Amino acid sequence: MSNMDALLSEDQRMVRDAARTFSQAQLAPHAAEWDKLGALPESAVKQMGELGLLGMLVPAEWGGTRTDDLAYALALEEVAAGCASSATLMSVHNSVGCVPILKFGTPAQQQHWLPRLVTGEVIGAFCLTEPHSGSEAHALKTRAVLHGTGAEAYWVLNGSKQFVTNGERAGMAIVFAVTDPALGKKGLSAFIVDTSTPGFTVARKEAKMGIRASDTCAITLDGCRVPAANMLGQAGEGLKIALSNLEGGRIGIAAQAVGIARAAMDAAKAYAAERLQFGAPIEQHQAIGHMLADMHTRLNAARLLVHHAARLRTAGVPCISEASQAKLFASETAEWVCSKAIQIHGGYGYLEDYAVARHYRDARITQIYEGTSEIQKIVISRHL
Ligand SMILES: Cc1cc2nc3c(=O)[nH]c(=O)nc-3n(C[C@H](O)[C@H](O)[C@H](O)COP(=O)(O)OP(=O)(O)OC[C@H]3O[C@@H](n4cnc5c(N)ncnc54)[C@H](O)[C@@H]3O)c2cc1C
Incomplete structure (x- = not known):
């Protein structure tokens, strides 16, 4: 026990120790092999879900394991010490997969996605970056156009997303697109997209220098039809959510x-x-x-x-x-x-x-x- 431990609560120590035991026993011995393979096995992701590592920012009412931000940081340090690629999956899934739905989702969206996200049954992805828009995160070209009215209304998404972590594995992606080009930064909106929707395709899995077992993908949106009810937050709140x-x-x-x-x-x-x-x-x-x-x-x-x-x-x-x-x-x-x-x-x-x-x-x-x-x-x- 290092003397930094003295400043941790009993709960934080328990979370950290559980993550360490898991990571050293189940991740670290395989990390080199997964790096060569360029993929994480389903079994490892499933184990992370069972241990509660994929719902660490979601409260118990949704089945999550949230305690506090330090416990989450401690767990991520442990997972990363065993396998950095697993930590990338965990970080994106928790932080930009679950949290936006928790914070901005309607009760129906939360009910539909959160219980499956926190167990890892569904893995989340976050599609903000585009080939021409990186640090300048609002300079998006992906376009969403509304068709129909009332319960029949749907958005059609067209564009290219770059560097999408969990791109191959994700069942749910939060996709950012321009809904009103005249409004600039205030004309962006966020959508919850089921990745099995026709028109959402993995164009390419990138070959990387590191975190090779984490799947980083280019995604093409080609006539991807998203029900209006899948908009996350209000129209124009995209950048705020991002x-x-x-x-x-x-x-x-x-x-x-x-x-x-x-x-x-x-x-x-x-x-x-x-x-x-x-x-x-x-x-x-x-x-x-x-x-x-x-x-x-x-x-x-x-x-x-x-x-x-x-x-x-x-x-x-x-x-x-x-x-x-x-x-x-x-x-x-x-x-x-x-x-x-x-x-x-x-x-x-x-x-x-x-x-x-x-x-x-x-x-x-x-x-x-x-x-x-x-x-x-x-x-x-x-x-x-
Ligand atoms: C493995 C991997 C996983 C990723 N996962 C995701 C993901 O899941 N979802 C997602 O949306 N994105 C993801 N990203 C994208 C990542 O967030 C961007 O790559 C990053 O924000 C930088 O954008 P860029 O690559 O376009 O570089 P650029 O923005 O083009 O930057 C190039 C260089 O210019 C510098 N620069 C740019 N603007 C300025 C400025 N104003 N002042 C000074 N310097 C500046 C940068 O610091 C950098 O050194 C991922 C990227 C990688 C490589």
């Missing part, structure tokens, strides 16, 4: 970064204790000992920023800057820690046979998605 869980989403990715870095740190510590050079374990060479000390210190600093932002969020204190600081610092730290872990492994660290090469590849995405490091700095500087 940006509504940035705090939570960024705390989640920051926790994922800490988890990946911790796995690399643990591997480096173990290797430094057993690798002999010049008649001694390399950890006894001061350069390596100091490298480990720096890694440990920066990793703890990153974790504290994550916990601080999560605690503020649980307390209902606005923390958009703190969430960005946690995401910025944890993701940059993760890349740095993973790079040092490779250095400590020498040439072996450069081989795919050792986990640190995968951790380094996996860590890199945390500086990009849910807002790049450059975008986090814009947010932080605006709040100074």
Whole structure:
């Protein structure tokens, strides 16, 4: 038990320990194989659902396992330390799959989707990014046009979505589209789309540098007909919905970064204790000992920023800057820690046979998605 544990509640420790036991036993031993395969098996996702990891932001009344934001961050760190791709699935599903329906859904939409989302029976995806619209998230070209009236009314969606996490596996996707081009940012709306709807197709599964077992897809919407009742929130609320869980989403990715870095740190510590050079374990060479000390210190600093932002969020204190600081610092730290872990492994660290090469590849995405490091700095500087 580290001394940081003393600040956790009994419930938070229990959630963390359950996630750790699961992740180390069921995810970590297979993460390298899944990375090579480029896919997570259904059985792993099912187990995550059974353990409650896929309903962590939804209250018990919908069958969810929500306790607080720190418990969620702790669980994500644990899952990421075992398998970063599983943490990506978990983060997107919880944060931008379940939460928008919880916050903006009608009772009928909540009733239809939430009980199946929290168990993992249905996995969620979030389709905001487009080929020409990334950091400038509102510059969408996907168009939704209303046909018919009353109970017969439906929207027809046409366009291309890029970088959709869980794109192949998802049964439900929240899709953002332009409903009134004359209104600019206020002319965007969100739709809950059953991915079996004709016209919703996976155009391509991307080949990636890291988190390879997470399916990232290009999606084509071609005459995709969505009942009017599937609009999420009001017409024109698309951008508000898209940006509504940035705090939570960024705390989640920051926790994922800490988890990946911790796995690399643990591997480096173990290797430094057993690798002999010049008649001694390399950890006894001061350069390596100091490298480990720096890694440990920066990793703890990153974790504290994550916990601080999560605690503020649980307390209902606005923390958009703190969430960005946690995401910025944890993701940059993760890349740095993973790079040092490779250095400590020498040439072996450069081989795919050792986990640190995968951790380094996996860590890199945390500086990009849910807002790049450059975008986090814009947010932080605006709040100074
Ligand atoms: C593996 C993966 C999974 C993803 N999952 C999802 C998902 O599930 N759903 C979804 O909607 N999206 C998803 N994304 C998209 C992700 O959020 C975007 O890639 C990210 O926001 C950056 O957008 P972009 O790639 O278009 O880069 P761009 O916005 O084109 O940025 C390119 C570079 O310019 C910089 N830049 C841009 N604007 C500014 C500015 N104003 N000031 C300074 N620098 C700037 C950026 O920081 C970056 O360095 C995913 C991406 C990846 C790679």
